[in-house]
Amino acid sequence: MIDIHCHILPGIDDGSPDMETSLEMARMAAKDGIHTIIATPHLTTVEYPKDNLLQAIDELNAQLKSQTIAITVLFGAEVQSHIALEAADNFCLAGSSSLLVEFPHSYLPADSENLIYSLVTNKITPIIAHPERNGQISREPWLLAPLIELGARTQITAESITGDQGMTARNCAEYLFQRNQVHYIGTDSHSPGFRKPILSKAVKQAAKIIGKAEAQKLVSGYNIFLPSSCNHKPSA
Numbered sequence: 001m002i003d004i005h006c007h008i009l010p011g012i013d014d015g016s017p018d019m020e021t022s023l024e025m026a027r028m029a030a031k032d033g034i035h036t037i038i039a040t041p042h043l044t045t046v047e048y049p050k051d052n053l054l055q056a057i058d059e060l061n062a063q064l065k066s067q068t069i070a071i072t073v074l075f076g077a078e079v080q081s082h083i084a085l086e087a088a089d090n091f092c093l094a095g096s097s098s099l100l101v102e103f104p105h106s107y108l109p110a111d112s113e114n115l116i117y118s119l120v121t122n123k124i125t126p127i128i129a130h131p132e133r134n135g136q137i138s139r140e141p142w143l144l145a146p147l148i149e150l151g152a153r154t155q156i157t158a159e160s161i162t163g164d165q166g167m168t169a170r171n172c173a174e175y176l177f178q179r180n181q182v183h184y185i186g187t188d189s190h191s192p193g194f195r196k197p198i199l200s201k202a203v204k205q206a207a208k209i210i211g212k213a214e215a216q217k218l219v220s221g222y223n224i225f226l227p228s229s230c231n232h233k234p235s236a
């Protein structure tokens, strides 16, 4: 399995604080059947030097190799939506043209459709991070459909599906699964205990709604390198 959303890099953001914690997260992930983790530290400014992240990934991969932990860490970022257009050139996931975009936690910005449209017409595929934990989307999950029609994909948090993030997030996740509006499951793990780096439980739960084969696709990274497209313009 591939985890496309994980704060495993040590000392970069509010995720893993140090190398030992990162290695423990990787051990847990490997035990769960994950072989690849895309490191997605929060990106709040496009000025952040990409080389810092690349160096941190190299150091972590070297440690993983020396400790024979069978995980490969790839480059990525979780980009705040207000800088998504500027960040798209440098911070897509793992050399793809898919960009992990984080909206504000409590609401969906009024210009969201225009943002998604601008990214897609610039040949960037936006992946909306954990929409089920967004306050407004969790109350009004139908707001996501127009963004998906414009070419956005969605990443749901593993612990939202299992119910470990509360019933509101779980109910929203189920709503989205029932409408085939989920494209990836990611852990959004920040430490071994804060959103665990575990995907298998969520896949089992998702399989009850969409079937085993479809659920497994959501942790395979199967279309991360395939561009999305849209044939219409935003409604607003």
Ligand SMILES: [Fe+2]
Pocket: 005, 007, 040, 078, 129, 188
């Ligand atoms: Fe995250």
